[in-house]
Amino acid sequence: MGKLEHIFPSYAKYDLTLVKGKGSWVWDDQGRKYLDFTCGLAVTSLGHAPERIAEKLKSQIDTLWHVSNLFHHPGQDRVAELLTGNSCADQVFFCNSGAEANEAAIKLARRYHQKVRGENRYEVITFEQSFHGRTLATLTATGQQKVKEGFLPLPQGFVTVPLHDLPALRAAIGPNTAAVMLEMVLAEGGILEVQPDFLNAVVELCREHGLLLIVDEVQTGMGRTGKLFAHQHYGIEPDIFTLAKGIASGFPAGVMLAKGYLREAFSPGAHASTFGGTPLATAAMAATIETMLEDRVPERAAEAGEYLKARLREALAGCSWVKDIRGKGLLIGIECGSPVGDIILAGQSKGLLFVQAGPQVIRLLPNLYVTREEIDQAVGILSDLIHTYAREHGAVAEEAQL
Numbered sequence: 001m002g003k004l005e006h007i008f009p010s011y012a013k014y015d016l017t018l019v020k021g022k023g024s025w026v027w028d029d030q031g032r033k034y035l036d037f038t039c040g041l042a043v044t045s046l047g048h049a050p051e052r053i054a055e056k057l058k059s060q061i062d063t064l065w066h067v068s069n070l071f072h073h074p075g076q077d078r079v080a081e082l083l084t085g086n087s088c089a090d091q092v093f094f095c096n097s098g099a100e101a102n103e104a105a106i107k108l109a110r111r112y113h114q115k116v117r118g119e120n121r122y123e124v125i126t127f128e129q130s131f132h133g134r135t136l137a138t139l140t141a142t143g144q145q146k147v148k149e150g151f152l153p154l155p156q157g158f159v160t161v162p163l164h165d166l167p168a169l170r171a172a173i174g175p176n177t178a179a180v181m182l183e184m185v186l187a188e189g190g191i192l193e194v195q196p197d198f199l200n201a202v203v204e205l206c207r208e209h210g211l212l213l214i215v216d217e218v219q220t221g222m223g224r225t226g227k228l229f230a231h232q233h234y235g236i237e238p239d240i241f242t243l244a245k246g247i248a249s250g251f252p253a254g255v256m257l258a259k260g261y262l263r264e265a266f267s268p269g270a271h272a273s274t275f276g277g278t279p280l281a282t283a284a285m286a287a288t289i290e291t292m293l294e295d296r297v298p299e300r301a302a303e304a305g306e307y308l309k310a311r312l313r314e315a316l317a318g319c320s321w322v323k324d325i326r327g328k329g330l331l332i333g334i335e336c337g338s339p340v341g342d343i344i345l346a347g348q349s350k351g352l353l354f355v356q357a358g359p360q361v362i363r364l365l366p367n368l369y370v371t372r373e374e375i376d377q378a379v380g381i382l383s384d385l386i387h388t389y390a391r392e393h394g395a396v397a398e399e400a401q402l
């Protein structure tokens, strides 16, 4: 059993022990170096150990680590100002993870309808292939059976309908519906972009039926897709949206944001989190957001993403095993004709780290400062692996369909 003997085997871990990271690169315990196109799953978006964030954290460590949410501290005001000043939101709630931010969003939606509006509304409509977290409520909201197995009974008040199926969505709305919740790009579900027409219809239905629109930006937020928040690509304004992964460069933090009219739904005592928005977490968040704004990081991600997609299309043209290359900014998926697990392992032996999004989609998540040279290097390794794999598995080269 060795080193994993005392850790629950709830993660299918790769046989790789990482000990150091800088920028786009990580090193293992054998001194081998890897180009990191996973970024802790969209977490270390400014690269590993970014200096500016490290300095802010170091100085905060010498000043104040933690105060209870019974007291004020200046870090929360700064982050709230940065987030509300650069989004359609007006209110924030600090927590520690994506699941916790989504849990807060669901609680806010219910509480608004029940306490402020005095209506018995509690049901949240979500979509197949979505992912919203692993707490009981958020795994129930998640549109994937595999995260629910063995956890019955699930909490009540969730309905899942197929993505892009407007009649099904309409049919699911009833007198108890409180909100519709979705990602702008279903990331874990296979890098599926929500179609603008469908999203506009969802916004319209929410308006018509008095439902809150909750956008889960845990993976798509913080510049990843080429805008600070992915919903800004669509020109919509959600009532609530959630952030976590990329918000603090790797320091654990989550935020639930909402429109101003929802403020009174979270009256004193309504919701709480011991570690939400500590001085250390807010120092990491403020430094991350300031850096993203000053360096125009979302624009960098948009440009680098276009370049990466173009290079992939060029390098993989004519490979019939590759079905699609898609995504926004630096959240890129390559859909293949069969499971991609072997390609991921082969990548590790060639010094390139990347992950999957579902069994047949390769997911690329480089940091948002990734250079063209690094992209060229990654595309070189990846396309060699894919062409070799396709040849060995008899996928004949056909005309380019991309």
Ligand SMILES: *Cc1c(COP(=O)(O)O)cnc(C)c1O
Residues within 6 Å of the ligand: 096, 097, 098, 099, 100, 102, 131, 132, 133, 134, 183, 187, 188, 216, 217, 218, 219, 220, 244, 245
């Ligand atoms: C990762 C993720 C979550 C869960 O975040 P945790 O921090 O792991 O709880 C929720 N929603 C989306 C879209 C995610 O990608």
